[in-house]
Amino acid sequence: MNIRVLGFTLFISLCLGISFAQSELNALVWCDHTDQALLQPFEEKFNVKVNVKDYEGTGTALSLIEQSRPGDWDVFVVDSVDVPRVAEAGILAPLNEADFPWDDFFDEVKLDDIHFVNGQLYAVPEKFGYNTLSFNNKNASEADMLDLNTLWDAKFEGKIAVYDYYIPTIELIALSMGMKPSDITAENLPQIKERLFELKKNTALIGGVVGVQTALATGEVDIIVGGGEYVTAVLHEEDPSLDWILPKQGGVRWQQAIGVFADSEKKELATEFVKYIVSPEGQARLATSSCYWAMPANSKAALNDEQKAILRWDEQPGYLANSYPYYIPDAELDALMLEAWTEFLQY
């Protein structure tokens, strides 16, 4: 074969290779969506490569979006409470309600006032869980953990880790004082702050998910305030004594939603991805993602009995009734809460 023919063949192969190249979908997600076991079935079915970039905190996501070009991103996983603000900012594309199993979602997580803006659907609930108490049931009894007030008991001195996110944690403190999260105001915040400060003497550390999880797993602490299934479920197989519970005063319910970017050039494929994620199969894989476990939004998720037991599936009716969705304060109260939290860390 002469060199020209060889070169021509290579050129044609390269062109064909490019034209048949796998298409790609770019998703800005929480870390649970980075599990290949979750992405693989979708990638195989649609012959697509899903590129995922995980982030923590909507502020970080918005910065990433600001630094990107329109069309860079296709799918967005976001804290449900932030759906209205990102939709109003024109970041999310409208979705068709009929594309999703709306009737199969748990009623409490549908939250129409969050997922719909001016009557238009912008994001779909996909997963939820609780900011409550995680604990080592060898060292802290379930009976103790049913009452938030035991956190201040001297027997737990130095045995408590506090999840480092001021909104749910301050809301949990409010619950321990008989207030609902939405009852928090600038006027009663000083009393909540005082109660929070009193917790410091029992606190061994305040940390992010990995920090508090490691502390519980290594026996550094016995309780995580603000923890939940998302911290302990993934460790359950290794150490069944690591458990979680919703106390009688209730807990704070977090929730994540998934939508399509308004500037995406692959909206159809992106919508297919969203449909896969909220399907029974996608929901089971997402609920048990290697990054963290939590309840699927779809009540028909294909979970087995053991997985359901770890997620306390049968107790969900009571838990959903006795928990409060994240109450997001207005900017002024948010700033005061962050200030109280900073003082708590420095206290």
Place this chain on the structure above:
Amino acid sequence: MNRRESLKAWGLIAPALLWTLAFFVVPIAIMTVYSFWQRVGTKTVRGFSLDNYVAFFSKTYFREALFNSLEVTILVTVISILLAYPLAYILAYQVPSHWQRLALSLAILPFWTSYVVRSYSWLLVLSAKGIVSKSLQTLGILHDPVSFVNSRMGTIIGFVHFFTMLLTLTIFANLVQIPRNYLKAAADLGASRLQAFWHVTLPLSVPGIMVGAFLTFVLCIGDYITPQILGGNKELLLPQVIMLQIGRQANFPMASALSLILMLVISLVFLVSARYLRLERV
């Protein structure tokens, strides 16, 4: 220098100048502008305001964070120097020259691993159920498990482990440049080994100590990872407070003001130590 030579010289330094301009001057200028803006609610309001700087001086927790950062950084620098100097001295004067290369390679081993992984490793080693606590219990020194992390001590141990090695390198590089004849001359004049060290070796190795100490100071005071992982967040250092501004609220103006204050502190330290910073000696 004629015009042609001048152009040639500018051509040679242009890449470095452009690099500095693009990745240092421009970002700092942007950060400075940001620091005078305001975050109001979910919006950043442009305009000139000193409110962020006023907030720094009026809020106790901001000032405490700076003092905590200074305290931790000074402690880390001093402890690291005290540990690194004997190590560098032994490497330079006691270890045969053909073993020095291997010894130096071992000294820089900690730099080969990821910073985050190294911090988490320390978390496991120093926890109540970690190898340090267990060993001390086995030796009968401790009766109960003791945790060395989630405290200032944890942060300092993590930092010292890293910076001792950095300082060892800068001090070693300085020590090997001191002519041995100086020590022989001191001995000839009747100085004991301790006197020779105190009056000859130590003063001549100050540039190495200062360069290492300055690098330690700069890297330590701006570090976020180590106090976040090993400190347990029970007291805040300034980089952690900066991150708190960005997290949920995306308050980049306040974060920029705090970052500039941190930079100002580093610049002051540089000015104080500048007369000793002879980079060509290390």
